[in-house]
Amino acid sequence: MKKKAIIEKTARIIFLVCAVIAIFAVCSITVYMFIKGAPALKKVGVSDLLFSNKWQPTAKDPSYGILYIILSSIVATAVSVLIGVPIGLLTAVFLSEMAGKKVGNIVGSTVELLAAIPSVIYGLIGMMVLNPFMYKLEKSIFAGDSSHQFTGGSNLMSAIIVLAIMILPTVISISTSSLKAVNGSLRSASLALGATKIQTIFKVVIPSAKSGILTGVVLGIGRALGEAMAINMVAGGAVNLPLPFNSVRTLTTQIVSEMGYSSGLHRQVLFTVGLVLYIFIMIVNYLLLKARRKGCMDE
Amino acid sequence: MNNNNRSRKIKDYFMYALIYICAGFSVILLVGIILYVFAKGIKTVDWSFLTSVTSVLKGTKGIAGNIVNTLIIILITMVIATPIGIGSAIYLNEYAKPGKLVSIIEYATETLAGIPSIIFGLFGMMFFVEKLKLGYSLLAGSFTLILMILPLITRNTQEALKTVPASYRSGAIGLGSGKWHMIRTILIPSAMPGIITGVILAIGRIVGESAALLLTAGSAKLLPQTFEQLLKKPTQSGGTLTIQMYLSATSEGDFDTAFGIAVVLLVIVLLINIGTKALTRHFDVSRKD
Numbered sequence: 001m002k003k004k005a006i007i008e009k010t011a012r013i014i015f016l017v018c019a020v021i022a023i024f025a026v027c028s029i030t031v032y033m034f035i036k037g038a039p040a041l042k043k044v045g046v047s048d049l050l051f052s053n054k055w056q057p058t059a060k061d062p063s064y065g066i067l068y069i070i071l072s073s074i075v076a077t078a079v080s081v082l083i084g085v086p087i088g089l090l091t092a093v094f095l096s097e098m099a100g101k102k103v104g105n106i107v108g109s110t111v112e113l114l115a116a117i118p119s120v121i122y123g124l125i126g127m128m129v130l131n132p133f134m135y136k137l138e139k140s141i142f143a144g145d146s147s148h149q150f151t152g153g154s155n156l157m158s159a160i161i162v163l164a165i166m167i168l169p170t171v172i173s174i175s176t177s178s179l180k181a182v183n184g185s186l187r188s189a190s191l192a193l194g195a196t197k198i199q200t201i202f203k204v205v206i207p208s209a210k211s212g213i214l215t216g217v218v219l220g221i222g223r224a225l226g227e228a229m230a231i232n233m234v235a236g237g238a239v240n241l242p243l244p245f246n247s248v249r250t251l252t253t254q255i256v257s258e259m260g261y262s263s264g265l266h267r268q269v270l271f272t273v274g275l276v277l278y279i280f281i282m283i284v285n286y287l288l289l290k291a292r293r294k295g296c297m298d299e
Numbered sequence: 300m301n302n303n304n305r306s307r308k309i310k311d312y313f314m315y316a317l318i319y320i321c322a323g324f325s326v327i328l329l330v331g332i333i334l335y336v337f338a339k340g341i342k343t344v345d346w347s348f349l350t351s352v353t354s355v356l357k358g359t360k361g362i363a364g365n366i367v368n369t370l371i372i373i374l375i376t377m378v379i380a381t382p383i384g385i386g387s388a389i390y391l392n393e394y395a396k397p398g399k400l401v402s403i404i405e406y407a408t409e410t411l412a413g414i415p416s417i418i419f420g421l422f423g424m425m426f427f428v429e430k431l432k433l434g435y436s437l438l439a440g441s442f443t444l445i446l447m448i449l450p451l452i453t454r455n456t457q458e459a460l461k462t463v464p465a466s467y468r469s470g471a472i473g474l475g476s477g478k479w480h481m482i483r484t485i486l487i488p489s490a491m492p493g494i495i496t497g498v499i500l501a502i503g504r505i506v507g508e509s510a511a512l513l514l515t516a517g518s519a520k521l522l523p524q525t526f527e528q529l530l531k532k533p534t535q536s537g538g539t540l541t542i543q544m545y546l547s548a549t550s551e552g553d554f555d556t557a558f559g560i561a562v563v564l565l566v567i568v569l570l571i572n573i574g575t576k577a578l579t580r581h582f583d584v585s586r587k588d
Contacts, residue, residue, distance in 0.1 A: 004477055011479040012394055018386025019395070022407040022453070025446045029414065029422045036425055087321045094322035107322055109572075110329045116568045117332065118507030120545045121561050125332060127548060128339075168325060198311040219413075226415020228510040229545055252417045256510060259424070274421045278414075285413045289406070 030278075037275025040064070040268035049272060055239040057258070057266040064269045066254070068239050070276060073250040075242040076156060076231070077224040080163035084224075085217055087164075088171030089206075092213075095172070096179035097201055108176075115169035123233030126162045131234060134158050138245050151247040154236030159248065162230050167220035174219060178212020179205060215291045222284040225277070228252035251277040336565055340558030348559055352522045362560060364520040367529075368437060368537035372516065373505050375441035375533060376448065381498055383445075384452025389482060391453075392460040412450035419447045420514035428515055435536040440516030447511060448501040455500065459493020460486060496575050503571040506564065509541045518542050540564060 041049055044064050052065025091111070095104055135153030142148040182205050190200040206213070236247025237257060249257070254273050262270055343360075351361030387404070395401045423443030433439040463486055471481040487494070517536030520543060523529040538546065540560050548557040 008477055008479050011482070012390075015386045015390035015394055018383045019390040019404050021383055022387060022404055022411055022449060025449070026407045026410050028426070029418065029446075032422055032425050033418070087324060090318045090321035091325055094318050098318065099322070107326060109576075110326050113568065113572055114325060114329050116503055116507070116572055118509065118541055118564055118568070120507075120509050120541050120548070121332070121336065121564060124544070124548050124557055124561055125335060128554070129335070165328065168328075172325070196307065196311050198314045199307075202314070222413055222415070226417060228415070228417040229513075233545070233549060252415070252510070255417055255421065256513065259421075259514060271421070271425075274418065278418055281414060281418065282410075285410050288413065289409070 033271075033275050033278045036268070036271040037278075038272075040265060040272040043265060044269065049269065050276075053241070057262070057269065062266070064265070066269070066273055066276070068241055069249050069251055069254050069273065072156065072240075072242040072248040073225060073252070073277070073280070076159050076163060076235075076248070076250055077221060080160045080167060080224050081217065081220055083160070084164040084167045084220060085171055088168050088216070088220070089175050089213060091168075091172045092175035092179055093201055093206070095176045097197075097205065111169050111172045114165075115173070119166065119227060119230040120233070122162055122166055123230035126158055126230065126234035130158045130161060134245075142245070148245070149238075149247075151236050151238075151245065154234060154247050155245050156235065156242050156248045157244045159231045159235035159250070162234050163224045163227060166227060166230060167223050170223055171216045171220045174216030175209070175213045178209040178215070181212065182208050211291060211294045214294075215288065218284060218288045218291050222281060222288070225280055225284065226252060228256050232256050251280070333565060336558060336561045339554075340560075340562035343555045343559030344562050349563075352520060353556070360556060362520075362540060362543060362556070362563070364522040365538055365540045365543040365560075367522060367532070368516075368520075369506060369539040369541075371437050371532055371537070372441050372444065372512070372539060373502055375438065376444045376505055377498060377501065379441070380445040380448050380501065381452060381494075384449050384497070385456050385487075385494060387449070387453045388456035388460060389486070392457055393478070393482060393486070408450045408453055411446065412454075414447075416447060416508060416511040417514075419443050420511035422446075423511060423515035433534070435515065435517035436534050437516055437537045438533045440512045440537075440539075441533070443511050443515045444505055444508065447508070448504055451501050451504065452494075452497045455497025456490065456494050459490035459497075462493070463489045492578050492581060496578050499571055499575050499578070503568060506539070506567050506571075507541060508539070509545055512539055512542055513545070516542070518546055 049064055049066060050070070051067055052063065053067040054063040054065040055068065056063050091107070095107055095111075099107060131153035133153065134155055134157060135151075138148075138150060138153060138155070142150070186204055186208060187200055190204040191197070195203065231250060232253040235250065235253060237249065238247045239249045239254075240246040242248050251273050255270055255277075258266070259270055347359065348361050349366070350363050351357075351359040352364045353360050353362075387408075391401060391404060395404075420443065423439055423446075427433050427439040427442045428435055431439075433442075467485050467489060468481060471485045472478070476484070516538065518538035519536040520538055523532050540563060544557050544560040544564065547553045547560065
């Protein structure tokens, strides 16, 4: 009998330890990001680092301003979400309100597969398909403009399109399940009052699913903000103001492309770039939690 | 009134068209991606591509080394992450009483799931590669990935445990079984399909991962020649398929290899998708009776 009690207690403790590892992991990641990211802020100065747009880490008199990098991340994320969310939401409407079982299954599986494709494949296709197309566009728009620096199509727009496609599955799957969760009697009531199906969808179903849809949007923002490899392959390699035809660096691509050869203060600044990204992600996580809580309260 | 009706109808048709176009878009996108990758890459993929190593000396082009690296990373990561993830889910579902600790653990798990892989890569580089002095190695890469896929396994196991009827638990306890015995003999077997689904999804995530591994596991692509070398491999640098594809497409400019690997990756993704689907279906059927 005593032996059994010991086994029970040991099992409980082991399971508890497993569960606590997640807390431990989050804490150590947070601590490390701050410990490694903070020194450069002190050495370079907060305003010279965060609010200066001069990025010349290998110059004789180096300057480490990451303002353009931060702006590029924000612009790329915001625009890709603005493009991806409407497409995703309408697809979700199709899946939950209109598709029959068979068609719904096909489209649903498609979305799942899109989510599973590794980001480097999106990057590769972006390089081979999007970039040449952008280059053509660039050549016709900026023909004869000597002030424009040609990028060969590796620009902000390519990055935005790739990101918009990559967040689609997230937005679609979360929105679909929240649309499906809307009570059927709301739909019947609306239809019985004489509203058309489209009116019912846009005036009744979507508003009542809005907190779930919001969760999908926030998840999409997080995904776009954190994506590294795919954009690194299509967005070019220069730190620039985020204009459509400029080649840009985002927070993530800055780390991926320079971590390999950087050293000293340059490397520490890259850690600060990581810290800035981490803080953005934590804000997104917090918003996510709020959106979810709101969803629970609405129910 | 009539006029109003007509404009409403036009609006409706317009919205219908938009909805169908958007839904069609994802299907066309997927079909397009698959066709494009296969058209460009299938000619590269043959037996020697899968079983040899790229070497200028021998004039061969192949990804065997990267396949071995990928398998080693999957093995180490899953062997460690699976028990921890399952244990964590069991604690949350079976032992913990709702309270502060549980909500902190769940919040931590969610936060972990929301951290992008590049941050895991940075942390892995600072902690496993430099602080623990593992160097750029498959081991450092695996340890980093453990943290990354832990939430995936925990969540899937939790979902699976939730579907096990409460009567199973009370039945076992009522017959005099201890809690641990009940978990081992009743709960885990009943939740197995869900757990396996989580494991397969995690493997898919590892296969597709790039940013976290680039910063921790490096990019070597040599194939271990002897068994001894294979045993030593985890402590050495090694690039997975995804990493090699990235390098082929960017710094090496070898698009044949890049598309060849893309074909291999897509096939793996498709197989994983079919596998989890079949499991879920099986799971649903066995639940019904």
